[in-house]
Amino acid sequence: xxxxxxxxxxxxxxxxxxxxxxxxxxxxxxxxxxxxxxxxxxxxxxxxxxxxxxxxxxxxxxxxxxxxxxxxxxxxxxxxxxxxxxxxxxxxxxxxxxxxxxxxxxxxxxxxxxxxxxxxxxxxxxxxxxxxxxxxxxxxxxxxxxxxxxxxxxxxxxxxxxxxxxxxxxxxxxxxxxxxxxxxxxxxxxxxxxxxxxxxxxxxxxxxxxxxxxxxxxxxxxxxxxxxxxxxxxxxxxxxxxxxxxxxxxxxxxxxxxxxxxxxxxxxxxxxxxxxxxxxxxxxxxxxxxxxxxxxxxxxxxxxxxxxxxxxxxxxxxxxxxxxxxxxxxxxxxxxxxxxxxx
Amino acid sequence: xxxxxxxxxxxxxxxxxxxxxxxxxxxxxxxxxxxxxxxxxxxxxxxxxxxxxxxxxxxxxxxxxxxxxxxxxxxxxxxxxxxxxxxxxxxxxxxxxxxxxxxxxxxxxxxxxxxxxxxxxxxxxxxxxxxxxxxxxxxxxxxxxxxxxxxxxxxxxxxxxxxxxxxxxxxxxxxxxxxxxxxxxxxxxxxxxxxxxxxxxxxxxxxxxxxxxxxxxxxxxxxxxxxxxxxxxxxxxxxxxxxxxxxxxxxxxxxxxxxxxxxxxxxxxxxxxxxxxxxxxxxxxxxxxxxxxxxxxxxxxxxxxxxxxxxxxxxx
Numbered sequence: 001x002x003x004x005x006x007x008x009x010x011x012x013x014x015x016x017x018x019x020x021x022x023x024x025x026x027x028x029x030x031x032x033x034x035x036x037x038x039x040x041x042x043x044x045x046x047x048x049x050x051x052x053x054x055x056x057x058x059x060x061x062x063x064x065x066x067x068x069x070x071x072x073x074x075x076x077x078x079x080x081x082x083x084x085x086x087x088x089x090x091x092x093x094x095x096x097x098x099x100x101x102x103x104x105x106x107x108x109x110x111x112x113x114x115x116x117x118x119x120x121x122x123x124x125x126x127x128x129x130x131x132x133x134x135x136x137x138x139x140x141x142x143x144x145x146x147x148x149x150x151x152x153x154x155x156x157x158x159x160x161x162x163x164x165x166x167x168x169x170x171x172x173x174x175x176x177x178x179x180x181x182x183x184x185x186x187x188x189x190x191x192x193x194x195x196x197x198x199x200x201x202x203x204x205x206x207x208x209x210x211x212x213x214x215x216x217x218x219x220x221x222x223x224x225x226x227x228x229x230x231x232x233x234x235x236x237x238x239x240x241x242x243x244x245x246x247x248x249x250x251x252x253x254x255x256x257x258x259x260x261x262x263x264x265x266x267x268x269x270x271x272x273x274x275x276x277x278x279x280x281x282x283x284x285x286x287x288x289x290x291x292x293x294x295x296x297x298x299x300x301x302x303x304x305x306x307x308x309x310x311x312x313x314x315x316x317x318x319x320x321x322x323x324x325x326x327x328x329x330x331x332x333x334x335x336x337x338x339x340x341x342x343x
Numbered sequence: 344x345x346x347x348x349x350x351x352x353x354x355x356x357x358x359x360x361x362x363x364x365x366x367x368x369x370x371x372x373x374x375x376x377x378x379x380x381x382x383x384x385x386x387x388x389x390x391x392x393x394x395x396x397x398x399x400x401x402x403x404x405x406x407x408x409x410x411x412x413x414x415x416x417x418x419x420x421x422x423x424x425x426x427x428x429x430x431x432x433x434x435x436x437x438x439x440x441x442x443x444x445x446x447x448x449x450x451x452x453x454x455x456x457x458x459x460x461x462x463x464x465x466x467x468x469x470x471x472x473x474x475x476x477x478x479x480x481x482x483x484x485x486x487x488x489x490x491x492x493x494x495x496x497x498x499x500x501x502x503x504x505x506x507x508x509x510x511x512x513x514x515x516x517x518x519x520x521x522x523x524x525x526x527x528x529x530x531x532x533x534x535x536x537x538x539x540x541x542x543x544x545x546x547x548x549x550x551x552x553x554x555x556x557x558x559x560x561x562x563x564x565x566x567x568x569x570x571x572x573x574x575x576x577x578x579x580x581x582x583x584x585x586x587x588x589x590x591x592x593x594x595x596x597x598x599x600x601x602x603x604x605x606x607x608x609x610x611x612x613x614x615x616x617x618x619x620x621x622x623x624x625x626x627x628x629x630x631x632x633x634x635x636x637x638x639x640x641x642x643x644x645x646x647x648x649x650x651x652x653x654x655x656x657x658x659x
Contacts, residue, residue: 015496019508026512161644163594165601166636169620176627183623280501285598299504300602303511311511318504326499 001334008330012323016316017069023315024068027308028061055081068312077316078309082302087313091298095317097186098287098294102279104210105218113222114268117229118261120152123237152226159223165285168216172289175212182209184291213290217282221275228271232264239263269332276325280318295321347648354642358454365448366430369611373433373443376400378408378629381438381446384420395420399433408628438631440619446634449611453635456519456612458642460527461592465585467531472538473581477569479539480546491543494536502533506595510604519610526605530592538584545577586650590643597639613639 056064071078077087162170175181182188186209187202236242237260245259246252284296291297295317302310357364373379384395396419398412420431437446479490497505509529517525549555550573558572593613599605600614601621608615613635619625620632 011492011495015499018496019500019504023508023511026508029512031514157644157647160647162640163590163643165594165598165617166640169617169626169633169636172623173626173630173633176623177630274498277499277501281503284501284503284507285594285601288598288602296503299507300604303507303604304515311508315504315508318501322499322501 004334005327005331008327012320012327015323016319019319020072020312020316021065021069024065024308024312025061027303027306027311028064030306068309072316077313080302080307080310080313082305082307082310087309090310091295091313091317094293094295094298094314095321097292098280098283098296098321101210101213101217101286101292101294102276102283104214105221105279105283106275108214108218109222109225112218113225114229116152116156116222117226117268118233118257120149120226121230121233121237121256121260122149123234149230152230156223156226159219160227163220163285164216164282165289167219168213168286168289171212171216181211183212185209186293213283213286213292216286216290217279220282221279224275225268225271228268229261229264232267233260236260236263265336266333269329269336271329272332273326273329276329277322279325280321347645347650350645351642351649354454354645355458357451358458361451361455363426363428364451365427365445366434366436367445367448369444369448369452370609371444373435373439373445375402375443376410376433376435376439377441377443379410379435379439379443380629381631382412382435384434384436388417393417397431397434437634438629440616440629440632441625446616446631449616450613450634450638453611453613453616454638456523456606456610457593457596457614457639460523460530460596460612461589463523463527464530464534464592465588467527468534468588469538469581469585471531471535472584473542473574473577475535476539476542477546477574477577480543481550481565481569481573483547487543490539494539497533498536498540502591503595503598505533506530506599507604510599515604516607519606522606526596526599530595533595534588534592537587538581541580541584542574542577545580546573549573549576583650586646590646593639593642597635 052058056067059067068078075088077091079086080090083090172183175183187205188209233256237256241263242255242259245255250259280296283292283294284299286292287294287296288300295314299311299314299318301307302314367373379400382397382400384397386393386395388396396417398414399416399418400410401413403409403411418431418433420429420434422429424430435445435447437450439445440449475490475494479487506526506529509532510525513521513525546569550568555568555572558568563572596605596612597614597617600612601617603618606612606615608618616632616635619629620636625632
């Protein structure tokens with residue numbers, strides 16, 4: 001188990017190093033440099049050259065990378081050219097906001113998707129299974145078909161068809177039309193100004209701003225989880241151990257919600273490892289539509305300003321985020337299924 | 344499943360014949376009709392049937408950009424004229440944008456760029472994935488391990504961030520063809536790992552079957568074995584992967600163009616059209632600028648239906 005975790009941690013570190021290094025090199029390769037924006041266009045060639053020298057733009061990319069890597073190994077990611085502040089705290093603050101958004105979305109998606117998936121899993125028609133012995137096969141048993149699974153399936157198909165970008169735009173339209181919810185930002189200007197406002201009021205304000213971005217990010221994920229869970233439970237319900245439990249007189253609800261749901265947890269947990277990357281990609285679109293001050297927006301601003309250290313810092317944070325998410329997912333899988341540990 | 348495929352085919356056909364379906368030239372700016380609302384054609388006039396016509400718009404409030412249909416005038420729709428299916432002066436089926444360009448015409452024109460990029464990227468990702476997965480499956484050992492670790496790294500990373508990092512190496516403003524090729528290529532680089540993993544699994548399984556052994560016994564080399572015998576067996580799985588990748592690719596183009604890092608404004612793609620929806624005011628007052636978002640949803644819906652039970656994408 002320890003070897004397994006160590007291997008995964010090493011993998012994550014390698015992921016972060018490769019991503020950040022390629023970001024640094026690619027951003028430096030780009031034509032045009034940050035000095036036009038930093039010192040303006042109407043300055044003497046000497047002042048521009050001094051600025052270029054200060055930023056290290058005259059060095060070869062390989063040498064610049066080596067210097068950056070040497071400092072990054074000591075967790076010093078340099079200072080942002082545009083903001084003049086150290087990259088690490090800047091990125092950490094924005095990454096925290098993205099973490100709040102992605103965490104809430106994942107929680108919401110889990111709380112909606114998993115129970116719906118368990119509830120809507122449809123057992124294959126048991127009469128069709130050859131192993132069920134019945135008297136009088138000439139009289140087919142009438143089964144009541146509930147519309148619930150079909151409704152959930154329709155809902156999840158629709159949710160899968162509205163990616164986060166589309167959903168964020170539609171929800172922003174709804175919020176703007178009704179005026180029920182704020183359409184952008186993380187806090188309202190009034191609440192930030194009101195020093196006397198208590199912690200509770202500030203949390204309530206944050207929660208109101210979270211509704212649109214979290215819904216936009218979470219609904220497609222919830223649909224993904226619902227599909228996976230529903231398929232896993234449907235498969236588990238056909239297994240012999242469920243039939244045996246049924247023969248022992250375990251009630252149907254308990255069979256579905258405890259026995260089958262637990263047996264189907266493996267494939268769903270395996271999904272969680274991959275969700276970190278999907279959530280980050282989705283949150284980029286959501287952050288830009290709803291003006292959420294997260295990592296995606298920072299990366300975007302850094303890219304526009306040609307702020308090389310900041311681009312590399314954001315890439316490192318994104319890789320770390322995705323790598324740790326995958327690590328957590330893998331650990332959950334290993335905990336649920338011992339076979340994974342030795343794979 | 345069949346309805347999904349039919350819907351997908353219809354959209355592809357519409358994109359193919361878009362110049363004929365467009366009501367106006369997509370770039371023409373109707374200066375007297377900025378942010379005009381969608382208009383419905385009528386067939387009933389004065390209680391009786393009438394050849395299809397529209398009531399032209401009249402600007403009643405220039406400040407709030409409020410229009411009213413001029414009931415006293417009728418503009419007949421002209422069919423099969425000027426190389427278009429249907430056209431009429433001052434008719435905007437889905438309204439106009441901030442520059443007075445017809446949203447419907449830009450929507451069908453933009454489908455070419457948005458869907459074309461996804462198609463090209465899919466082909467690229469499938470080609471890379473098939474070769475990498477096939478080689479890994481046949482070679483085994485160290486090569487297999489290295490290729491699979493590499494695919495795992497790309498798979499774990501958030502796709503949009505990889506796109507942004509690759510985008511950082513190019514100037515901010517690019518000509519349309521460069522954007523098309525660059526985005527398609529970058530998406531192929533992001534999308535291949537899932538294909539490679541599936542192909543590797545199929546190829547490794549098939550390689551242990553008798554027909555593969557027979558091919559080797561008949562003197563087939565590794566390359567022939569892989570491309571003539573094993574990869575064809577992986578074709579159904581590859582097709583499913585194409586359907587899984589396409590929505591993500593369409594969306595990636597839209598996102599990049601929406602934030603201004605993809606196609607540039609005069610070009611009509613679904614992403615550049617959504618730039619009109621960048622301000623909340625525009626969304627609230629002129630909701631028809633969101634039509635490209637609906638178009639994306641329809642295409643993704645069709646793909647989801649076409650996929651059926653065959654597999655599901657992660658998130659989006």
